[in-house]
Amino acid sequence: MPRARLGGVPRPIWSGAISFGLVNVPVKLFSATSAKDVRFHQIDGRTNSRIKQKRVSVATGDEVPYEDIVKGYELGTDQFVIITPEELDSLETRATRTIDIEDFVDLDQIDPIYYERAYYLVPDKGGAKAYALLRAAMRESNKVGIAKVVLRTKQYLAAIRVKDDVLVIETMLYPDEVNPTDDLDLPREEVEVTDREEKMARQLIDSLTTDFEPEKYHDEYRERVLALIEQKASGQEIVLEEASEEPSKVVDLMAALEASLAAVKKSKDGG
Numbered sequence: 062m063p064r065a066r067l068g069g070v071p072r073p074i075w076s077g078a079i080s081f082g083l084v085n086v087p088v089k090l091f092s093a094t095s096a097k098d099v100r101f102h103q104i105d106g107r108t109n110s111r112i113k114q115k116r117v118s119v120a121t122g123d124e125v126p127y128e129d130i131v132k133g134y135e136l137g138t139d140q141f142v143i144i145t146p147e148e149l150d151s152l153e154t155r156a157t158r159t160i161d162i163e164d165f166v167d168l169d170q171i172d173p174i175y176y177e178r179a180y181y182l183v184p185d186k187g188g189a190k191a192y193a194l195l196r197a198a199m200r201e202s203n204k205v206g207i208a209k210v211v212l213r214t215k216q217y218l219a220a221i222r223v224k225d226d227v228l229v230i231e232t233m234l235y236p237d238e239v240n241p242t243d244d245l246d247l248p249r250e251e252v253e254v255t256d257r258e259e260k261m262a263r264q265l266i267d268s269l270t271t272d273f274e275p276e277k278y279h280d281e282y283r284e285r286v287l288a289l290i291e292q293k294a295s296g297q298e299i300v301l302e303e304a305s306e307e308p309s310k311v312v313d314l315m316a317a318l319e320a321s322l323a324a325v326k327k328s329k330d331g332g
Contacts, residue, residue, distance in 0.1 A: 075212060076185055077158030079195065079221070079228075086195055087188035088160070090212075093179035093229060099286045160230065162206040162221065171205060171220060175233045182221070182228040192228070199223050261318040268325045 073089035080086075103112040116125045132149075133141035160182075184192035199206065199222070206221035210230070217232040292299060 073183070074180075077160065078185075078188070079162065079182065079206075079208075080159045081162040081195070081206065084191060084195075085159075086191040087185035088182045088192065088228075089185050090230070091181040091183060093181045097280065097283060099283055099290075157211050160208050160210045160219070160221070162208045164207045165199075165202075165204040166207060168203050168205050168222060174239055176220070177217075177232040177234055179229055179231045182230050196223055196226070196228055199228075258314060258318070261315065261322065265318060265321050265325070268322060268329075 071091050073091055075090035076088070077090075078085040078087045104110065105112055116127075116130060117123065118125050131143050131145065133143050135141055198204075208219045208221055208230070210217050210219050210232075212232075218235060219230050219232050221228055221230045223229070289299065
């Protein structure tokens with residue numbers, strides 16, 4: 062069943078300084094997100110005991126001791142280049158204690174697809190004024206700092222931006238990690254959209270437009286899973302829900318738009 066959240070002050074996972082020009086801002090790094098997935102263990106259904114994973118050689122079927130396991134890069138079927146830990150260690154980026162801002166760009170120039178994981182940056186001792194100055198200047202100019210940072214032994218591209226009263230740094234994907242859209246099965250021929258259809262679509266979008274309030278949204282599936290766990294743990298009888306029907310294909314686009322607008326209007330009128 063769901064575990065209670067442990068209290069206490071969060072601990073920084075990194076400390077150093079933001080560097081831009083000749084200015085250094087001492088900061089501490091905190092995780093900004095916490096995954097809330099419901100995690101399951103693999104269990105032997107006969108004994109209700111956990112299953113232990115074994116590392117087995119494909120060639121012999123025997124379990125391989127941990128000390129005999131090495132890393133290999135596959136060139137082709139059953140063709141590997143073996144790389145030693147020492148060889149990898151020699152290539153690791155030297156850990157530094159600075160987040161080097163290389164450029165400032167407009168916030169709306171960054172496609173969200175590049176964002177990976179977010180952290181909070183909090184001023185460390187002696188850094189409050191420089192931190193406040195950087196935060197105020199970035200907020201006023203609506204700029205994002207593009208930086209390089211080494212976390213553990215990996216160098217990341219990162220974006221620093223302002224959120225409320227805190228600076229947020231988000232690790233980013235490199236361009237070659239974002240899959241291109243060229244090979245997607247998109248319509249290549251020009252699709253004709255009438256002025257009336259576009260007008261109706263804009264009206265539907267306008268009717269559904271509101272301010273973003275993240276607290277409105279919940280992971281409904283996770284909530285149902287946790288409720289199921291609580292019910293089973295307390296010995297309640299479980300009644301399985303019927304699978305939801307697949308959405309029907311749109312046949313008449315205008316009719317679908319008109320029906321959608323009518324439904325939105327009815328809900329807003331309290332019908």
